[in-house]
Amino acid sequence: MTLVNFRDPAALADPEGRWIRPGVLHRSAQPYPADDAAIVEQLNAAGVRTIIDLRGDSECEDADWARSRAAGIEVVAARVQPTGPGLEAAMKDMATDADLGLFYLLMAESAPEAVKLAVEAAARPGALLVHCAAGKDRTGWLTALLLDLLGVPAEEIVADYHRTTAALPQIFEGLAERNRAALNDYHAGSLTVPRPLLEAPAGAMAAFLELVDARYGGTEGLLAHCGVDAATVEAFRAKAAAGATTAGVTA
Template sequence: MSLVNFRDPAVLSDPEGRRIRPGVLYRSAQPFPAADEATVAQLRTCDIRTVVDLRDTRETDPADWAAAEAAGIAVIAAPVNPATDGLTERLRTMVTAADLGDYYVLLAESAPAAVAAAVEAAARPGAVLLHCAAGKDRTGLLTALLLDLLDVPADRIVADYARTAEALPQIFAGLAERHRTALNDRTRVTDSQGRELSIPAPLLQAPAEAMSVFLDRVRTRHGGAAAFLPTCGVRAETLGAFRAKAAIPA
């Protein structure tokens, strides 16, 4: 089955082709139910040689990318746990789209090793695919950081993020099928201690304001992606390699 919520952010975030090369960076939801021949064909058509899986280990299954790995496509685990204690408290108090944007900041700050691993993978030769479960939250913030690194305007990054709203019904159907007990009504999730939580409404959407707030907070708190990523352990050589691979020279 082809990947859901699959796209090249360059198409919407840089349609004039001034900042980011097309065919370098892709994003999607996780494979439903697992990667198969059609998924591998989709990856090969786009020259995707590396898949970055941002899901926590509790969300993954060895079969998810087995077909891709058998075809020689590298799968890099960069797990981001969205239900640590600090993040769980933020989930409990989340009401608005702006709250979701603040949650994204905490999510990125809580997982420096995963952020660094994802950027390292993105700098590898060939195209790279970033994905989490829905391809919205963790995938969205990593994609946003990479686009910001290439000086893509914030409003274009926001527009690419918000496009996920079109795929949410299909995403939720896939997640409900895979996690039938936990997600069948799309309203319950558990934290790291197994405590049941209600999913806040903004987390079930892809509101433009959330990404706008995320980018603004990263800029005001950290000086933008170019300053934030080194604090996560991303080496200067890696940033240079990704820019050389993905940026269109001025």
């Protein structure tokens, strides 16, 4: 079974190649039930050499990426825990799309080491895949930050995030099969998953980008807050920006 919602944002967010070098950045949901020969073939066909896994410790299983690792694809565990100080309270109070955007910023702020590790991995030579569990929330805001570094307009970043909507039924079916206690029985009924988290609303990503600008002056400010240095940002741009002359996308 191939990866659900696997796509290159450049294909639809930037079909004219104005900002993103095609084939550098891919996103998806987690492998289900685990990676297999079809997924390895899918990744190899896309030239993926590095997988950035944003899931928390309790969400991962040893077999998830075993076949891909054996095939020589590196998996970087950049753990962003889905719950923690402040996050559960924010989830409990979540009612609007803008609340979800704030939740995304809180997640990023709660995991500076993971953000740093992820961006450093994104700057390595070769194409990359970013994923979490659903491939929507953590994948969404990290992909948004990377696209913003390349100068992709906010409206295109928002549109790319919202495209996950079409894949949500298949994504949630896989999540429920893997963890039947999840979704609206989260933490043994102690926390109901709010409506925005079950969608990919454009307003959430728009709010996230606005908050990043308001609090940090833009993506580079947030990444610096997380410990990402300027050299790493420039290395990613040199690899992924449209018109880049580096051979950094090759294996």
